[in-house]
Amino acid sequence: MNGRQRAVTLNSVAVEAGVSRATASLVLRNSPLVSLDTRERVIAAMDKLGYIYNRGAANLRGQRTGTIGLVLCDIGSPFYSQLMLGIDEIIVEASIVAILVNSAENPERQIRQIRRLREHGVDGLIICPAVGTSEELLSEIATLRIPCVQVLRHVSQTGGDYVGPDYAEGTSLAVRHLVRHGRKRIAFLGGRARHSAARERLDGFRRTLGKYKLEHDLIIPTDLGNLSDFGTLPKLMSSSNPPDAAICYNDMVAQSLMGHLLSAGIMPGRDFGVIGADNLPQSATSFPPLTTIVTDPVGVGRNAARLLLDRIENSSPSSTRILVSGQLMVRQSCGGDAR
The missing domain is CATH 1.10.260.40 (lambda repressor-like DNA-binding domains)
Structure with a gap:
């Protein structure tokens, strides 16, 4: 031998x-x-x-590979780890394996990765579109004849299948909670309106403050990749009419902000309300424990995987939209109870 x-x-x-x-x-x-x-x-x-x-040979006979492509824009984020857990829960039961690629927020790299996944014969795609992705992406994927579900972000209000959190409602819940507990100068900290997830957060923020006839232009862009970037917030805090609360783009921004406030002698919750988003596991153990908008990435992942498996089995074109309801996990950082 x-x-x-x-x-x-x-x-x-x-x-x-x-x-x-x-x-x-x-x-x-x-x-x-x-x-x-x-x-x-x-x-x-x-x-x-x-x-x-020899599963490869068996799949070839069935004209399927038993694989899907998972195209994410930042695989280093703990939020996306939670999303992948939800996806894996569903696809493992269907004997499917996910091939993970990272677009690194680059639309050109993203389409190259998608074409490579197509060369490997994936049966479908779950994609979180990179910043700057145009609606043409859906046409390109349709040309490649791959079932696709957009997740967390979408490039069209109506085109293509999409699963994501109800960002607008979640942010609205956070605003209403802060207002009920006496906050009147509420800022939104973090990110820029460069994709649908950011725009929907800001829409919920502005619309809800408008209903209370409160100032709704305290929107402070920051670099989400630099958690020490607080934009103009420090300057506003030293002004004669400072903000008294902030809703942050995500939990990581919120936790960084709480550290900044504590170093300046400002107690989150007592002196300044802080709310994050995503309900990452470490948010419950921060100091003080962080109030956060529950976006349920695991639930989003489960729903996206189920929808994609359905599209693989029934390839008729559709534009299904699934929004996972927003909730508020109230802890000590916002200075109010669960009322």
């Missing part, structure tokens, strides 16, 4: 288990026609002999 081991065949497995080759094949396909006892014998034989199922 010149040091090379002969591959174990399905016939060998069938002989070892004392069943026919056809029965062994049914076990591989998870057929309900096989009894539990027989299934266990076949699996034990596979383990004993070291049989490796």
